[in-house]
Amino acid sequence: MADNKIVEKIKSPLEEKIKISLVVNGQEKELLVNATMRLADILREELQLTGTKVSCEIGRCGACSVIMDGKLVNSCLVRAYQANQKEILTIEGLGMNGLHPIQKAFLEEGGFQCGYCTPGMIIAVKALFDQYANPTKEQILEGLSGNLCRCTGYGGIIRAIQKLTES
Amino acid sequence: MVNFSYSSNLQGSFERPDGVDKVTANLKFLTDLSFPNMLYGKILRSVYPHAKIISISAKNAEELPGVRAVITSKDVPGLNRFGLIFPDQPVLCEDRVRYVGDAVAAVAAETEEIAEKALQLIEVEYEPLPVIDDPEKALLPSAPQLHPDGNILHQASYQKGNVEEAFQTCDFIVEETYELPRQMHAYMETEGGVIVPEKDGRITVYAGTQHGYKDRFQLARILDIPESKIRVVSSPMGGSFGGKDELNIQPYGALLAIKTGCPVKIHQSRRESVRSGLKRHPMKITMKTGASRSGKILAHQVRIIADTGAYATLGPAVLDFAVEHAAGPYIIRNVHVEGVSVYTNNGVAGEFRGFGGNQVTFALEGQMDRLAAKLGICPMELRKRNLRKADDPGPVGQEIAPTDGAAQVLKAISQSLLLNNKEKREESTSQWKKTGIGVAIAMHGGGLGFGRLDPAGGRISLNEEGKIEISFGFEEFGQGLLSVIEQLAIKEIGCSSNDIKITIGDTDCVPSSGSSTASRGTSMVWHALQRMKGPFKKRLLEKASQCTGVPVDQLYLGPSGIWSCESKTEPLITYQQIAYETKDDPIQIETEFHFPTTPHSIPGGHYLYSFAACAARVEVDVLTGIVRVKNLEQSVAAGPVIYPTGYLGQIEGGSVMALGYTLLEEALMEKGKYVTENFDSYLIPTINDIPLSMNITAIEDLYEGDEYGPRGVGEIGTVAVAPAIVKAIYDAIGLWVTKLPVSREEIVKAVNQREMKEWLTTKL
Numbered sequence: 001m002a003d004n005k006i007v008e009k010i011k012s013p014l015e016e017k018i019k020i021s022l023v024v025n026g027q028e029k030e031l032l033v034n035a036t037m038r039l040a041d042i043l044r045e046e047l048q049l050t051g052t053k054v055s056c057e058i059g060r061c062g063a064c065s066v067i068m069d070g071k072l073v074n075s076c077l078v079r080a081y082q083a084n085q086k087e088i089l090t091i092e093g094l095g096m097n098g099l100h101p102i103q104k105a106f107l108e109e110g111g112f113q114c115g116y117c118t119p120g121m122i123i124a125v126k127a128l129f130d131q132y133a134n135p136t137k138e139q140i141l142e143g144l145s146g147n148l149c150r151c152t153g154y155g156g157i158i159r160a161i162q163k164l165t166e167s
Numbered sequence: 168m169v170n171f172s173y174s175s176n177l178q179g180s181f182e183r184p185d186g187v188d189k190v191t192a193n194l195k196f197l198t199d200l201s202f203p204n205m206l207y208g209k210i211l212r213s214v215y216p217h218a219k220i221i222s223i224s225a226k227n228a229e230e231l232p233g234v235r236a237v238i239t240s241k242d243v244p245g246l247n248r249f250g251l252i253f254p255d256q257p258v259l260c261e262d263r264v265r266y267v268g269d270a271v272a273a274v275a276a277e278t279e280e281i282a283e284k285a286l287q288l289i290e291v292e293y294e295p296l297p298v299i300d301d302p303e304k305a306l307l308p309s310a311p312q313l314h315p316d317g318n319i320l321h322q323a324s325y326q327k328g329n330v331e332e333a334f335q336t337c338d339f340i341v342e343e344t345y346e347l348p349r350q351m352h353a354y355m356e357t358e359g360g361v362i363v364p365e366k367d368g369r370i371t372v373y374a375g376t377q378h379g380y381k382d383r384f385q386l387a388r389i390l391d392i393p394e395s396k397i398r399v400v401s402s403p404m405g406g407s408f409g410g411k412d413e414l415n416i417q418p419y420g421a422l423l424a425i426k427t428g429c430p431v432k433i434h435q436s437r438r439e440s441v442r443s444g445l446k447r448h449p450m451k452i453t454m455k456t457g458a459s460r461s462g463k464i465l466a467h468q469v470r471i472i473a474d475t476g477a478y479a480t481l482g483p484a485v486l487d488f489a490v491e492h493a494a495g496p497y498i499i500r501n502v503h504v505e506g507v508s509v510y511t512n513n514g515v516a517g518e519f520r521g522f523g524g525n526q527v528t529f530a531l532e533g534q535m536d537r538l539a540a541k542l543g544i545c546p547m548e549l550r551k552r553n554l555r556k557a558d559d560p561g562p563v564g565q566e567i568a569p570t571d572g573a574a575q576v577l578k579a580i581s582q583s584l585l586l587n588n589k590e591k592r593e594e595s596t597s598q599w600k601k602t603g604i605g606v607a608i609a610m611h612g613g614g615l616g617f618g619r620l621d622p623a624g625g626r627i628s629l630n631e632e633g634k635i636e637i638s639f640g641f642e643e644f645g646q647g648l649l650s651v652i653e654q655l656a657i658k659e660i661g662c663s664s665n666d667i668k669i670t671i672g673d674t675d676c677v678p679s680s681g682s683s684t685a686s687r688g689t690s691m692v693w694h695a696l697q698r699m700k701g702p703f704k705k706r707l708l709e710k711a712s713q714c715t716g717v718p719v720d721q722l723y724l725g726p727s728g729i730w731s732c733e734s735k736t737e738p739l740i741t742y743q744q745i746a747y748e749t750k751d752d753p754i755q756i757e758t759e760f761h762f763p764t765t766p767h768s769i770p771g772g773h774y775l776y777s778f779a780a781c782a783a784r785v786e787v788d789v790l791t792g793i794v795r796v797k798n799l800e801q802s803v804a805a806g807p808v809i810y811p812t813g814y815l816g817q818i819e820g821g822s823v824m825a826l827g828y829t830l831l832e833e834a835l836m837e838k839g840k841y842v843t844e845n846f847d848s849y850l851i852p853t854i855n856d857i858p859l860s861m862n863i864t865a866i867e868d869l870y871e872g873d874e875y876g877p878r879g880v881g882e883i884g885t886v887a888v889a890p891a892i893v894k895a896i897y898d899a900i901g902l903w904v905t906k907l908p909v910s911r912e913e914i915v916k917a918v919n920q921r922e923m924k925e926w927l928t929t930k931l
Contacts, residue, residue, distance in 0.1 A: 146853075
């Protein structure tokens with residue numbers, strides 16, 4: 001079959017690895033990984049930080065959102081070489097010293113149901129508040145438009161943000 | 168201050184038992200698990216929507232370094248089929264594939280990349296066959312037969328009176344054909360998990376499902392091992408909405424784990440999930456409805472064609488549900504409903520939140536609005552004139568638990584902010600944007616229905632640690648079942664949340680409770696606790712009395728233990744102490760019962776119903792055809808609210824999922840292949856697509872004498888939304904939409920054709 005002839009030409013996964021160093025949730029990490037390994041996989045598989053989720057793998061759902069050098073990124077679209085020398089904040093880093101106010105607000109206002117989009121969503125809310133102390137409606141909608149939630153219909157998430165803006 | 172308006176009458180906030188672990192991500196989903204020596208599994212699915220398999224050669228794949236096993240149909244020791252109602256879907260196809268999700272082989276390898284590469288090395292020779300991509304084509308005599316009994320999966324009908332005669336007497340008749348799309352569940356966690364061979368020869372299946380015991384039953388049949396050798400851990404899950412009810416990756420993981428002796432993880436990519444996963448049934452529904460001048464509906468004729476795709480799963484039950492709900496909450500003397508569910512080479516359609524009710528209610532409510540327009544009476548008034556009364560029979564003439572829900576929700580929605588705020592109604596942000604308001608109602612049966620195995624059960628015990636352990640065979644996929652169990656236990660037992668341990672979703676530790684589907688979870692937890700609380704409290708109090716010498720009638724269960732009428736600051740005896748005293752004869756109560764059903768033998772006929780009414784206000788951009796839902800209100804009658812945050816979340820979340828169904832979502836197929844393969848082309852609502860004003864009203868009053876407690880609300884919030892939005896579009900621009908998702912092109916075309924004039928006059 002024609003399909004298989006093409007397939008035979010496909011090389012085995014790259015064996016060559018590069019050394020990267022990055023700071024994850026305040027801790028320095030040195031890793032030997034494939035240069036094209038996705039940051040999402042580095043977090044989940046190399047560092048066992050499974051809080052960062054993978055759902056669409058094309059940067060459309062935001063389940064893998066992390067903050068890299070102060071910017072919100074989809075970690076499924078960031079490769080190892082791009083994460084080198086970078087500082088990463090994941091959901092595990094947010095609540096290290098007790099629940100973060102965003103996490104508390106999500107808890108109190110029903111900002112999640114199944115919990116699968118939640119780590120990415122909370123990280124996106126963190127990035128929103130890092131950028132705007134008092135975000136407007138447009139800034140909220142724009143800031144979270146890259147994070148899909150199938151359960152809540154976003155009502156509880158909006159209530160959580162309202163609570164945060166009021167306090 | 169942020170300008171959103173989200174309100175409800177649902178008060179009281181309780182922290183979910185799984186809440187902290189979810190917001191901190193300490194919670195491990197089953198796809199987050201890993202085990203020592205774990206391998207990665209991948210499933211090879213068909214290249215063609217319909218083809219003969221001439222040969223499969225796995226040799227090259229097997230020789231690839233790092234590959235530990237390749238399996239094909241020959242490696243299935245037991246029944247090479249699965250399916251919840253009857254097993255007709257091959258685990259691994261032998262000689263024929265019937266859709267692009269059909270599995271032909273699977274691989275376990277040391278890394279996911281190697282497994283992926285191995286899939287590409289498996290040589291499958293196909294002989295393509297003609298593709299049936301439309302249920303109407305499947306019904307043609309010349310169509311190839313997809314299954315031994317032909318292309319009809321199931322037919323269902325209901326008839327009363329004589330519609331033909333009744334149409335002769337009608338002053339007004341409306342006939343329309345409605346087309347409903349293939350909607351994807353789009354749970355954020357795709358199917359996956361890990362299957363682990365245990366040292367004692369058993370296997371543990373860590374993979375999400377909505378009925379762990381049913382997975383165990385199906386897997387035992389496939390693997391040809393006793394059910395007792397299988398443990399299914401099925402909770403928690405990152406969403407399901409019906410989509411993970413049927414087996415998905417479990418059989419492949421189990422076969423590979425047994426063959427290699429290693430744990431095998433499979434986590435489908437989104438593309439694999441789209442390709443293989445269930446969808447909502449596309450349906451084409453023709454309704455002819457006639458009424459007298461006075462607005463009494465006299466005849467209602469319905470024909471439903473459902474595209475069930477390649478295999479059965481719960482397709483027959485979905486069709487039965489659609490047929491049952493075709494006349495909804497209206498009392499019509501002459502009704503004739505005929506439904507047929509047809510096999511095609513499209514993706515498998517099956518169980519999805521709303522279960523056939525969404526499709527048929529869209530058509531039914533569309534008929535009501537069209538009739539009202541023809542009759543020149545208010546659509547709410549038309550509904551009222553034909554609405555069921557509390558003691559009326561159910562929609563297929565069956566006896567049901569008396570309920571006034573239909574009238575309650577209609578009344579509540581007529582008092583809604585949206586329908587009573589005239590200024591808001593006319594407000595429009597530009598001359599090119601027209602606003603309109605629509606209302607629709609829905610009736611929805613709970614439980615699996617008459618003639619279906621629908622057992623429920625639960626267990627409550629005082630465990631060794633002195634915790635009141637409550638066990639159900641249900642799963643938590645976000646709906647808030649854990650909170651429901653906790654809140655009900657606190658209320659019915661009298662203890663505090665700290666005293667409770669909840670165990671669910673693990674066949675080794677829980678009793679059979681039936682499926683976590685059909686809006687039955689909350690209802691069954693309530694019923695189980697009503698049965699168990701008396702005997703459980705009695706045994707605890709007797710033991711406490713025995714230990715303390717205080718008579719039973721002066722004791723009661725409270726936080727941390729048993730209190731006497733005189734104890735003020737602490738219990739007389741703690742639960743731990745009682746646990747110690749009863750360690751040789753632990754206190755444990757179990758119950759088994761059946762979901763309440765109608766006594767009338769109507770396949771799938773329901774007994775308990777919930778109701779909803781939805782009002783929507785839309786803004787239609789006549790230049791682009793973009794429809795935005797600006798306000799949405801729902802009133803829901805489903806009995807007492809147990810967990811207010813969860814209830815609200817179900818209705819809001821259901822509303823937005825239904826908004827997607829109405830305006831955005833379609834898993835488009837061309838010639839049996841998916842055109843939409845991921846979230847770049849299959850669009851679900853983002854936070855930018857939702858109404859910025861929502862109001863949810865829960866009506867808690869049950870009909871006098873109703874002893875069935877709270878009904879589940881997992882589905883009801885999704886049903887009335889689409890017809891309300893579509894009516895609002897008509898209200899705005901005078902276009903009757905019959906096909907979902909609403910087409911922007913159709914709107915622009917309609918506006919252009921009428922030179923943007925007619926809708927201005929047709930509006931009132």
